[in-house]
Amino acid sequence: MKKINVKIIYFLSFLLTSIYLLWRVFFTLPWNGSLFQIIFGILLILSEIISSFTAFIFIYNKSKFKEISEPKVGKKSFPDVDIIIATHNESYDILYKTVNAACHIKYPDKKKVHIYISDDSNREYVRKLAKEFSIKYISIENNKHARSGNLNNALKQMSSPLIANFDADMIPFSDFLMETVPFYITNFKKISKKNLSKKIKPLGLIQTPQSFYNPDIFQYNIFAEKKLTNEQDFFSREINVLNNSSGSAVYTGSNTLILRKAIDEVGGFPTDTVTEDFELGVLINSHGYESMSTLEPMASGLTPTDFRSMLNQRTRWARGVVRSFYNVHILTNKNLTLPQRLTFLNSYLYWWSFLRRLLYIFAPVIFVLSGIKVVDANFWLLMFLWAPAYFLLHHSLSVASGNIRTERWGEIQETVLAPYLFIPVLLETIGIKEKKFKVTNKDSSSNKFQLLYALPYILLWILVFVSIIKFNYGKFGSEIMYGSVITFWLLTHLFNLTFAIFICIRRPIYRKFERFKLNTECLIKQKGRKFKLKTNDVSESGISVRSNHPIYLDPNLLVTVVIGRKQYQAKFKCDLIRVAFENNTWTYAFKIVKFKKKSFNEYLQIIYDGFNNYLPTERDQWLTAWDVLLINISKRFSFGKGSKKINHQKSDSADFYPNVSVDESAEVNHVSAKMTNFAFDFLVLKFEDSIDDFKDHERIICHDVIFKSNHVSKYGVNSYRFDISNLKKLSKQNHFKELIRKWGIVF
Numbered sequence: 158m159k160k161i162n163v164k165i166i167y168f169l170s171f172l173l174t175s176i177y178l179l180w181r182v183f184f185t186l187p188w189n190g191s192l193f194q195i196i197f198g199i200l201l202i203l204s205e206i207i208s209s210f211t212a213f214i215f216i217y218n219k220s221k222f223k224e225i226s227e228p229k230v231g232k233k234s235f236p237d238v239d240i241i242i243a244t245h246n247e248s249y250d251i252l253y254k255t256v257n258a259a260c261h262i263k264y265p266d267k268k269k270v271h272i273y274i275s276d277d278s279n280r281e282y283v284r285k286l287a288k289e290f291s292i293k294y295i296s297i298e299n300n301k302h303a304r305s306g307n308l309n310n311a312l313k314q315m316s317s318p319l320i321a322n323f324d325a326d327m328i329p330f331s332d333f334l335m336e337t338v339p340f341y342i343t344n345f346k347k348i349s350k351k352n353l354s355k356k357i358k359p360l361g362l363i364q365t366p367q368s369f370y371n372p373d374i375f376q377y378n379i380f381a382e383k384k385l386t387n388e389q390d391f392f393s394r395e396i397n398v399l400n401n402s403s404g405s406a407v408y409t410g411s412n413t414l415i416l417r418k419a420i421d422e423v424g425g426f427p428t429d430t431v432t433e434d435f436e437l438g439v440l441i442n443s444h445g446y447e448s449m450s451t452l453e454p455m456a457s458g459l460t461p462t463d464f465r466s467m468l469n470q471r472t473r474w475a476r477g478v479v480r481s482f483y484n485v486h487i488l489t490n491k492n493l494t495l496p497q498r499l500t501f502l503n504s505y506l507y508w509w510s511f512l513r514r515l516l517y518i519f520a521p522v523i524f525v526l527s528g529i530k531v532v533d534a535n536f537w538l539l540m541f542l543w544a545p546a547y548f549l550l551h552h553s554l555s556v557a558s559g560n561i562r563t564e565r566w567g568e569i570q571e572t573v574l575a576p577y578l579f580i581p582v583l584l585e586t587i588g589i590k591e592k593k594f595k596v597t598n599k600d601s602s603s604n605k606f607q608l609l610y611a612l613p614y615i616l617l618w619i620l621v622f623v624s625i626i627k628f629n630y631g632k633f634g635s636e637i638m639y640g641s642v643i644t645f646w647l648l649t650h651l652f653n654l655t656f657a658i659f660i661c662i663r664r665p666i667y668r669k670f671e672r673f674k675l676n677t678e679c680l681i682k683q684k685g686r687k688f689k690l691k692t693n694d695v696s697e698s699g700i701s702v703r704s705n706h707p708i709y710l711d712p713n714l715l716v717t718v719v720i721g722r723k724q725y726q727a728k729f730k731c732d733l734i735r736v737a738f739e740n741n742t743w744t745y746a747f748k749i750v751k752f753k754k755k756s757f758n759e760y761l762q763i764i765y766d767g768f769n770n771y772l773p774t775e776r777d778q779w780l781t782a783w784d785v786l787l788i789n790i791s792k793r794f795s796f797g798k799g800s801k802k803i804n805h806q807k808s809d810s811a812d813f814y815p816n817v818s819v820d821e822s823a824e825v826n827h828v829s830a831k832m833t834n835f836a837f838d839f840l841v842l843k844f845e846d847s848i849d850d851f852k853d854h855e856r857i858i859c860h861d862v863i864f865k866s867n868h869v870s871k872y873g874v875n876s877y878r879f880d881i882s883n884l885k886k887l888s889k890q891n892h893f894k895e896l897i898r899k900w901g902i903v904f
Contacts, residue, residue, distance in 0.1 A: 163556060167216055170546075170553040174209050177546040181205065185534045198531045201520055204513035207506055212554055214503045218399035219557040225401070225451060227336070228343040232265035235338055237317035238414075240272045240329075243307050247325040249282050251459070256290050257758050258328045258765060263335050270334070275311035277303075302428040309425045317417065324411040327458035328370075328765045331723075336455055337363045337414040358404060361419035361446025362438060365412045366393035368454030370769040371671045374467055375570060378664045379656065380792050381785050384777040387460065388570055391562040394774075397450040403496030404447035407504055408438030412456040419446045429484055431591075432477025439485045439501055443492040454768055464610045464661055471574060472581045472591070475508045479585040508582050511575040514568075518575075518617060518654075521646045525624040536639050543642070560775040565782045572653040573660050576613035607663045614657040621651045652782070659789050670697040674770040675763070679720040681745075683710055688903065690745070692720065694771070695764050699749055700731065703742045707815030708903040709837065709888075710745070718747065720763060727760035728753070735812045743815055814838055819900050823859040825851075825879075832859055833876065835900060837884055840864060843876045855879060862893050 181202050187194040240259050244252055256274060264270045272292040276283045277300040287294035295314055300306040308322070319341060323329055344360040367389050372382035379385075393409070400406045408415075410432075420426070423440035426433045438448055461467040482505040487498055523529050551564055558564075581591070625647045628640060637644075672694045679702055681688040688708055693701040700718060710716060715730045731747035738744075752760070768774070814837040821832040823842055834841035840857065857864040857879055864887070866879035887893040894904050 164220070166549070166553055166556060167220065170216075170549045171213060173542075173546040174213075174550050177542045178202075178206055178209060180538075180542050181532075185532050187530050187533045190530065190533075194529055194531055197516075197520070197523070198533075201516050201531055204516050207509065208513060209550065211503055211506055211510075212550060214499055215396070215399070216553055216557045218402050218500075221402040222399050223402075225449070228339040230339045230342045234342050235265050235269065235334075236319060236342075237269040237271065238264070238319045238321055238334060238338065239315040239317040239417075240270060240321045240323070241308065241311050241315070242272070242274045242323050242325060243304060243311070244274060244276050244283060244325040245278060245304070245307070249286065251326050252283065252286060254761055254765060255323060255325055255328050256286060256292065257761050258331070259323070260290050260292065261331050261758075261762050261766070262329060262333055263331050269317075271315070271317060273311055273315065275307050277307040277310075303431065305426040305428045305433040308433075309428075312417075312420065312425060315417070320415045320417050320420065322411060322413055322415070323456060324458060327411045327456045329412070329456040330454070331762070331766050333365070333412075333455040334414075336451065336453070337365065340449070341414070341416065358445060358447045359416070359419075360449065361416045361441040361444075362406070362408055362448035363414045364397060364406050364408055364438075364448065364450040365414075365455040366390075366397070366450070366452070367409055367412065368393070368457040368768060369460040370457045370673070370765065370772070371459055371462065372772060373460040374462065374464060374663075375573070375660055376772075377462070377666075378660045378662065379785055380664070380788050381780075383771065383773060384780045384785070385566065386561050386773055386776055389460070390774075391567070393450075394452060394454075395559055395561050398452055400500050401449045403494065403500045404449070405438075405442045405493075405497040405500045406448045406450035407500075408434045408441075408448065410434035411458070412454075415441075416446070419444065427481070427484070430477050430480045431473050432481055435478050435504070436481035436484060439481065439487065439493075442497050443485065443490055445492070457765065457768060462666060463663060464607060468574075468577050468610075471578060475578050475582050476585040476591055478504055478508055479582055480590070508578065510571055512579040512582065514571045514575040515579060517646070518572075518621070518650045521643045521650075522620050522624045524643065525628045525647070526620070536642070539642060560778060562776065563782075566776075568649075569653050569656045569660075569782070572614075572650075573657045576617075607661070611658050611661040614654050614661060618651065618654040618658065621647055621654060625651065652786070655786065656782075656789075659793070662793075668696070671769060672696045672701075672771060673764050675722065677720065677722045677763075679718055681708075681710070682717040682719070683714060686904070693744060695720075695760075697749075697761070697764065699734070699747055701744060701746045703744050704903070705742060706901055706903050707738075707743050707817050708745075709814075709897070711888075712813035715750065716747065718749075720760070722763045723766065725759040725762045725766070727756040727763055729756055729760065733813055736815050737812075738815070815902065817900055817902060821859055821900075823857055825855055825857050832857075835897070837881070839878050839880045841872050841876055841878050843873075845875065847875050848877070851877060860892070860896050862887065862890070862896050 186198045186202065190198075240262070242252070242255055242259060252274070256272075259272050262270065273295055274283060274287050274292060275295040275297075277297050279296045279298070284294050284296075293314075295311045297307055297310040300310070302309070312320075319338065321334065340363055341360055344357070347357045348359055369387050369389070373387050373389070375388040376382040376385050397406050397409070419441045420437070422444050423437065427436040427440065430436050441448060461470055482501070487493065487501045487505070490498065493501070520531050523531065554564055625644065628643060628647065629637065632640065673696065675692050675695050677692050679690055679692050679700070681690055681702065688704070690702040690704050693703050695701075700720070710733055712733045715732060717728065718731050719726070719728045729749055730751035732750050733745065734748050735746040736743065816834055816836040819832050819835050823830050823832045825842065828844065828848065830842040830844050832840055833843050842857065851869040853866070853868050855866045855869060857866060864879070864881050865883040867882040868880040870878050872878040897904055
């Protein structure tokens, strides 16, 4: 769409919305009603004004957006960098991957990179982990300021001009420093030039997007993990990048490179809030520094997989941002520019969107069930002023938005969080603080009370559903038309609440480790035989490879796998667990059983040094919310026909050998037959007539190769399956090998 046309759309949207809101303020409030009606009516119009305000901030930032160009700098100019990994109660396995990745970060002079693990729980295994990787361990006694205290204590032992910080579960990519440090070097050079020093602000902070290698509950619980992006992507890769226009990208606590001088000037990490990251970013801006956000993820971590942990996380964020908003006096802070104040105001107002969402839900319900009007308007005037403004604003937002999230999914996510976050926001606003905050649990353990969290949505769903029936029952013709606006909103809320229920109800997680899609060469070795294959995917516990031809592997023997990617190479022992013919290729799945330490560390980098390509970076534009709803209804009400966990057993031989279609003449007891399938441990023969006198011990002859069977069973019409008992002996015979090679099997 041409820029001139976009500007016209934005202008018309702003004009019509402004006219509508002015009409709402001056002509639709129920001043003749009860005190409840007046208060609710005022809150509702304020909600509409704030929603429109935040929408236009987004549209304005989009119109000012300029793509970031990656600076080119000489490798000799790279300064020293301190990398700090702050940990509280994370497990050894989670910490190990993060520390390992930090030690693999690229830099022109690795001696200039100093890695610290800062542990505020003084755990011995963390101390040993630091020693194992030859990095510095920092502990703290009697920490009274949570993460801020931990970080401030660590800063006392650091001296580099740049600080990179990562959460304990955020695994940095090897290019992190090479992608971020050049921005500082370029900024330093510009400031040093006299003719530019007054025009260029110093760069205080670079935030790279929060990225996750496992699907969140908004993706996974509605069977959309391969179609919809992570719920946090919209902020990290769109909103925060647009904040660059005001030089005030929000600091989100990890995957960040910060100027040490800026931290020192503001007095270190703030201790009067639980979102010390957000507040530190504001303070850095108020001291004359700019902050920016890049577009591409440079680290990836774990997102909560259960509803309770997600709510605890968002409650902490909500309370923290509200507290920080008042701590730094954002609206009256003269050291912030107006665009910066608007950016942080927008962040603050986001946490009030959940109260606004509840007001939107209850407004039509109250009218239908009690007859109380909170909007006093003529239908035709409402349609004339509201409908064009509403739909044009939503169209403007869709034009301004990228392919990460639609307005519909935004409303659904707001609906999910609304019942649980509006109270903490209200309490924090009036000064009632939460006494204790817990670090977000990232483990995928089960939650016995998961269904209890769905109760608010179920109750709201019932209220909305009853309202729809009551409002439309007995109406015909023009009566339905006049009530169409009320019905529209009720149906919208019912739709969103249905998704809220689905998202709240946990979908089982069967995998301990996430799979990463990976297409790279690997070498499979067994008993002196080597096969060059391609990988499908990898995980910490296994690997899947593909071959254009069926290959023979003895499932009773381990195989050696050698795999390489980028600058990494790993070698390990595996157990074959499954063979299948999928998408016109043969797929072989292995379980990893033995590693050497160096190979394990390299293999972790092969997996985690990059985004998990099984997860989408953009939403599927062909998939509508209605499609996802139908998928969920189908999956959840299929009465036990959904996916189940599969336990492969060695006795289930069909999983461990390729089943190859053949067309060969064979003979059993001097009776001619056609061999149709060969799967190493069994073969299938088809006869002209049905035969009932086969014994378990039969000899099948095919091209002078004698197959011995120890069991015969019916396989189809005039077809029989013969289980092979002499495979081990046959595998040593050259004429057997020549025969199966003729069938396209690689031996």
